[in-house]
Amino acid sequence: MTRRRAVVFGAACLVLGGCGGGDNEPRTVTVIKEQTTVVLDVGKSRQVAEQNSLARSSARNLVVEAEVCFTTRQTYVGCDVPERLGPSGLPIGAGLGQVQLSEVTKNGYTVIAHSLSGDTFSIVNDGDGSLRYPCIETSGSGDCIAGSWKPS
Secondary structure, eight states: OOHHHHHHHHHHHHHTTOSSSTTHHHHHHHHHHHHHHHHHHHHHHHHHHHHHHHHHHHHHHHHHHHHHHHHHHSSSTTTTSGGGSOSOOOOBSSSTTEEEEESOOSSOEEEEEEOTTSOEEEEEEOSSSOEEOBEEOOSOOSOOBTTBOOOO
């Protein structure tokens, strides 16, 4: 092989990513692995968004149930008993994926929705006619901004 052909061959090997073929397989696997990781991250983000959306919806629905209970009792006291909330179909409890009514007083309450993502969304009725929407985010979803969430 002439020197010129050797230089052209060497340059072609460098441009094409090396000679011999054995070096190409790990690079291909790495690229596939990185693409799979991106797909999994997008899937996880979508799953967290759905879980958080369901938790916020459950929180809003439990507020409706608490208000109905108040209408019949003229107090929120006792409205934290699931039997007094009516057949809402909501997953009542303090576990992940559940919603609860807590800190119940005559004029107010706190609803806490525990998302399967680990995030917590609350609705607080202090009895002054306004509602607050505090939250605690652990999933990195971005659904909790400055300690609050916005009802939709």
